[in-house]
Amino acid sequence: MFENVSPQMLGNIYVGLLGLSILLYAILDGYDLGVGVLIPPRTEAFRDDMIASIGPYWDANETWLVLAVGLLLIAFPEAHSKVLQALYLPATFMLLGLILRGVAFDFRAKVVQVQKRKWDLVFKYGSLLTTLAQGYMLGIYVTGLRTDIWAQAFALLAALGVTAAYAFIGSCWLILKSEGALQEKAYYWAKRGLGILAAGIIAVSIANLTLHTEIRELWLSAPWGIMLFAIPATCFALLALCGVLLKKLPEGNGKGEWLPFFIALLVFLLSFAAFAISYYPFIIPGQMTISDALSDASSLRFLLVGVVIVVPVILAYTLMVYKIFSGKSQKLSYY
Amino acid sequence: MDVFLLSRLQFALNISFHILFPTITMAMGWFLFYFKLRSNTSGHPVWMRMYRFWVRVFALSFALGVVSGVTMSFQFGTNWPGFMEKVGNVAGPLLGYEVLTAFFLEATFLGIMLFGIRRVPNWLHTTSTLIVALGTTTSAFWILALNSWMQTPQGFEVVDGVVYATNWKEIIFNPSFPYRFVHMMLASGLTASFLIAGLSAYRMLKGDDKLAPKLALKTATYTAAVLIPLQIFAGDMHGLNTLEHQPQKVAAMEGLWETTEGAPLLLFAIPDEENKENHFEIPIPYAASLILTHDLKGELKGLNEFEGEHPPVAPVFYGFRVMVGMGMLMLAVSWLGSIYLMRNRAFPLWLKRTFVGMAFSGWVATLAGWYVTEIGRQPYLVSGVLKTADAVTQLPPSNVAMSFTLYAVIYTGLLIAYISTLMLMCRRAVEIEEITTEEREVAKAKIKPNNTNPVAV
Numbered sequence: 001m002f003e004n005v006s007p008q009m010l011g012n013i014y015v016g017l018l019g020l021s022i023l024l025y026a027i028l029d030g031y032d033l034g035v036g037v038l039i040p041p042r043t044e045a046f047r048d049d050m051i052a053s054i055g056p057y058w059d060a061n062e063t064w065l066v067l068a069v070g071l072l073l074i075a076f077p078e079a080h081s082k083v084l085q086a087l088y089l090p091a092t093f094m095l096l097g098l099i100l101r102g103v104a105f106d107f108r109a110k111v112v113q114v115q116k117r118k119w120d121l122v123f124k125y126g127s128l129l130t131t132l133a134q135g136y137m138l139g140i141y142v143t144g145l146r147t148d149i150w151a152q153a154f155a156l157l158a159a160l161g162v163t164a165a166y167a168f169i170g171s172c173w174l175i176l177k178s179e180g181a182l183q184e185k186a187y188y189w190a191k192r193g194l195g196i197l198a199a200g201i202i203a204v205s206i207a208n209l210t211l212h213t214e215i216r217e218l219w220l221s222a223p224w225g226i227m228l229f230a231i232p233a234t235c236f237a238l239l240a241l242c243g244v245l246l247k248k249l250p251e252g253n254g255k256g257e258w259l260p261f262f263i264a265l266l267v268f269l270l271s272f273a274a275f276a277i278s279y280y281p282f283i284i285p286g287q288m289t290i291s292d293a294l295s296d297a298s299s300l301r302f303l304l305v306g307v308v309i310v311v312p313v314i315l316a317y318t319l320m321v322y323k324i325f326s327g328k329s330q331k332l333s334y335y
Numbered sequence: 336m337d338v339f340l341l342s343r344l345q346f347a348l349n350i351s352f353h354i355l356f357p358t359i360t361m362a363m364g365w366f367l368f369y370f371k372l373r374s375n376t377s378g379h380p381v382w383m384r385m386y387r388f389w390v391r392v393f394a395l396s397f398a399l400g401v402v403s404g405v406t407m408s409f410q411f412g413t414n415w416p417g418f419m420e421k422v423g424n425v426a427g428p429l430l431g432y433e434v435l436t437a438f439f440l441e442a443t444f445l446g447i448m449l450f451g452i453r454r455v456p457n458w459l460h461t462t463s464t465l466i467v468a469l470g471t472t473t474s475a476f477w478i479l480a481l482n483s484w485m486q487t488p489q490g491f492e493v494v495d496g497v498v499y500a501t502n503w504k505e506i507i508f509n510p511s512f513p514y515r516f517v518h519m520m521l522a523s524g525l526t527a528s529f530l531i532a533g534l535s536a537y538r539m540l541k542g543d544d545k546l547a548p549k550l551a552l553k554t555a556t557y558t559a560a561v562l563i564p565l566q567i568f569a570g571d572m573h574g575l576n577t578l579e580h581q582p583q584k585v586a587a588m589e590g591l592w593e594t595t596e597g598a599p600l601l602l603f604a605i606p607d608e609e610n611k612e613n614h615f616e617i618p619i620p621y622a623a624s625l626i627l628t629h630d631l632k633g634e635l636k637g638l639n640e641f642e643g644e645h646p647p648v649a650p651v652f653y654g655f656r657v658m659v660g661m662g663m664l665m666l667a668v669s670w671l672g673s674i675y676l677m678r679n680r681a682f683p684l685w686l687k688r689t690f691v692g693m694a695f696s697g698w699v700a701t702l703a704g705w706y707v708t709e710i711g712r713q714p715y716l717v718s719g720v721l722k723t724a725d726a727v728t729q730l731p732p733s734n735v736a737m738s739f740t741l742y743a744v745i746y747t748g749l750l751i752a753y754i755s756t757l758m759l760m761c762r763r764a765v766e767i768e769e770i771t772t773e774e775r776e777v778a779k780a781k782i783k784p785n786n787t788n789p790v791a792v
Contacts, residue, residue, distance in 0.1 A: 056446030059401060063434070063442045069408045070434045073419060074427030081416035085730055088413050092738040095406045096745060102402040103749060106395045110756050296424040299500050303428040310435040314443075321443050324454050 002301040010300045011290040014075035015283065017307065018068060023272045025064035027169065027265055032058045034170020036101055036127025037163060038189055039120060046182045047120050051105065053177040053329040058105065060318065062098065075300060076293035079283045086145040087137045094133035101126030128163070135162030142279070143211055144286035154207050161200035168193035169268065172260040175249075177329045184250065190260055191246050198239050201271065205232060208278065212286055215278045228277065235270045238263050339727045341735040342414040345742060349406050351702055352746045356400030358701050361475055361520065362527035363393050364468030366554075367448075371464045375457070384547045388764055389531065392757060394449055399753060401442070406742075414735065415716075417726030422498045422717050425491055425506055429481040437474035441467055472520070479519055483512035485717045486708065487580045498720065510580055514573040515708075521566040522704065525665060526697025528559035532672070533694025534761050536687040543765040552690070553676055559669035567662060571626070577711075578627050581718065583641040584711035587651040589623050593637040598623040603656070606648040611639060646713040654706040661700035668693055695754075 005013070032054040039047055072080045084091055101123050108119035139155030140146070171193055174186035209216050219225045242263045249256060279285050283293045294300075367390055374382035408430075411419055419426065447455060447463040455463075490505030491498045500506060532555035535548040578585045586592075590601050592611050600622030604613035624633040638645050668689055675682055682690070716723040728735075 056450045059398070059442040059445055060439060062401065062405070063438045066405055066408055066438055067434050069405075070430055073408060073412055074423070074431045077412070077416075077419035077423045077427070080412040081419065081728075084409055084413045085416070085728060088730055088734050089737070091409055091413065092741065095409060096741055098405060099402040099745060099749075102398050103395075103752075106398040107752060107756060110391060110395065110760055112759070295427060296497075296499055299424040299428050302500065302503055303431045306428075306432050306435050314435070314439045317443055318439075321446055324447065324451060330453075 002304050005297075005301060005304070007294060007297045008291060010297055010304070011075075011294045013304065014071060014294075014300060015280075015290050017311075018071045018075070019272070019276055021064050021068035021071060023269065025061070025068055026272070027268050028057070028061035028064060030166045030268065031169045031173040031261075031264075032061055033101075033127045033131050034166035034168065035174060036123055036170075037131055037167050038170055038174075039124035039127075041121065041124060044117065044120070046185060049178055049182050049329070050174065051108070051123070053174060055105075055329070056321065056325045058102075060321070062102070065098075074303065075295055076283050076290070077295050079288055079293040082288065083141060083145065083284060086147075087140060090133045090137045090140070094130050094137065097126045097129030097133060099126075101130060131163040131166045132159045135159035138162060142208065142275070142285055144284060154211070157200075157203055157207065161197075161204050164193055164196040164200050165268070165271075168197045169261070169264040172264045176258050176261045179328055187246055187250050191243070194239060194243055194246065197267075198236070201232070201235065201239075205274075212278075214286075218278065228274075231270050231274045231277075235267055238266055238270075336732060336736065338730055338732040338735055339724060341732055341739055342727055342730075343723070345735060345739040346410060346414060348739065348742055348746065349403065349410065351705075352750070353400065353403040353407065354701065354705060355698055355750075356396045356403065357471065357475070358523050358526045358697065359396045359530060360393055360400055361471045361523040362525075363389065363396070363531075364464070364471045365524075366527060366531065366558075367393060368461075368464045368468045369554075371461050375461060381546045381550060384545075385551050388547065388760075389551070390449060391760065392530075392534075394445070395753065395756065397441070397445060399749065403746075413730065414728045415726045416728055417721065418716060421496070421721045421726065422485075425484060425488075425498055425500050426481055428500075428503075429477055429484070429507070433474055433477035433481075437470050437477065441470035441474065444470065475519060475523075476516065479516045480507045480509075480512055483515045484509045486515075486712055487511040488717055488720055493720070498717075511573075511576055514569065514576045517569045518566070518573050518704075521562055521569055522697065522701045524562045525559055525566060526701055528555040528562065528669075529665065529690075529693050529697050530695065531555035532559065533690050533692075534757060536682070536690035537694070537758065538761045538764055539682075540684075540687050540691065541762055541765050543761075548764075552682075556669055556672040556676060556690075559665060560673040563662065563666045563669055567666070570659075570662070575627065577708075578635075581711065582636045583638065583645040584651065584708070585627065586636055586638045586641070587646050587648045587711055588655040588707060589627075589635065590648065590652045591623070591635055591637045592639055594634065594640055595637060596624070596634045597621045597632045598627075598635040600626065604652070606652050608648055644714070646711045651707050651711045654703045654710070657703035658700050658707060661696055661703065664693070665696060665700070 035050050035054050039050060069080070072083075104119040104123035104126060108116050108123065111119065136155045136159040139158030140151060142158075143151040143154060168190060171186045171189035175183060175190060178186060209219060219228055242260055245256070245259055245263070249259070281289050281291070283290050367386060370382050370386040370389065373379075374386060411426075444463040444466045447460065448467055451463065452460050484506055487510045488506075489509050490500065490502035492501050493499070532552050535552040535555065538548040539552070574585065574588075589598065590604050590606050590613050591598055592613070597620070599616075599618035599620045601613065602617040602619065604616040606613050621631045624635055625631055627633065627635060638648065672682065672686065672690065675686065712718060714722050714724065716726050
């Protein structure tokens, strides 16, 4: 099967799949990491409800990261080893964060009260460590794996930006899934997160334009560039709309509570699209293209059979689970 | 220390920690499916009670398995870039199929299994339990196909130093795969059985006289008693397969230096790699030849025939004895327990304590077995194709030393937390009421109107 798919086409298919996995990961694990980051450190109020809101989902959400790293490994092995060797320490910290938060989620439900508080904090700071590390890695990656002081500064900015983005989508998720006092709190978090996120997007966009001359030329060249600017423009229009909604919705009767999350999702999508357009056809910005890194075509064709059959099924049952657990979250009872 | 040794230590640490949890969940998924089926067919609430206790153990074990597994997919590239460069065209798709056909299935339906019973129809909950069990088994299928291919590779060609797949059927169903898959699934069955039996015995020792732990202990003891002879048989077949394809590994397992006709089976010895001999041997004459060639005078190749191409002897030799010894202990304990059960006699105190002591015996046997097969493959990463030393990274050793230390600290903490949490869950279960009123109602509603038998609680 797929014998007539050219290597170049395969490269595009696999980079598309990689992009889809990363985007879904950022949105899905993004909101549950965000909820983790938002766990109030000094009071126990809200913790159970916040964690209940992500209970049935986080495991599957994290699997998108495994798929993304797996696809990078399988389709672009040279890029995988080059990127992850350059990012060895931050990747290690990210993994430790993921380990700690993942197990804390399960341990907290099974231990005595005093211990539970400790696991809650492990959950919060594990999530924070993960989001900071991911942002830092993203920052270094877009500089083309540079290590100088400017790249470091940019990566730190990206670490904060990614954390803010996750916290924002996490609070939008909570608006959707919670009621009462927690929902009020979630509105407050979302409003604060929105401002930080908007500032972050501007900062990262400007930094991005200064990083690579090709990107500056792409974005500033008329008429393509003008059309490209529709992306950030839409992004900011959406964020402004979200700001208005966050003020109006709490006075409403619960209608449209899904809107902030939907807008956050669109903002993630647009930001991702902007990145993708900027860096295509590079798999490592400025260093290695998709076709440079592509592994053997016949092996990729063999895997493609599975991809074509299985990925739609995965998406279908993922949707099914979101439908089953739709509505306000309920207390987690292992029944 | 150099980066090669550090990377090996780190990978060994990660994979040793990781395998503990899938070994439990692979079989426990099937146990849960069985509990759920019994609950559906009998309507007796005790099965659901058991399901609820063990599904939480499953969830905790699953979470530890997932998070420790994620680190693997990074280390292939970071610490062993040569692996993907040389054999990525074979390893990649197998890993890809594992993620696509197993990981998402397990993780997604686990959500329904754990939290969905009030939200979905009963049949869907039962099906989700089945899907999770199938998912964990599928995952084992793919990863063991890859591991077996690394032991006994076929179905490929090498062009310019890079491996290209030529026949996927041969790659997946390579010579050692069927044996390794069966051996591992049975190992998982035994590990889960002894864990369930051990923790149930622990609950009973703590004064839990409810039906659930008794029934769990019974189910698990019988399962172990049936699986262990099958495992001994499967292990023997696997050994013969290894002799055919990796004779140097068998030579190390037997501690056999010179090629011998009528080789003895060494119950114990201290292999001395420097002088190529053993000290303090306790041999059973001709037994190794008899077991491996089915002939008292059968010839077994010695390590000296594989100069520079055989694995380090001591860990393989000892690992093999630990695994077999643990298997024999499992046989004795599970059959003894079964005798008590068949005679309808309660376990005496010492036997309950023995089961508690054996709760994690599956871990010891599984790790020992994996050390035999993985160290036994050295100095190769992929037999005859890629040496381990040729795949290692150029990272600065200090980075790997740091990550290794962090992993070691965190894994130690997690292992302690895991075991103590399981113990705590058992002690807490002692105080929980046998059957709540609500469960009684649910159970009554399940029983068909024409069924006149009252629920025996």
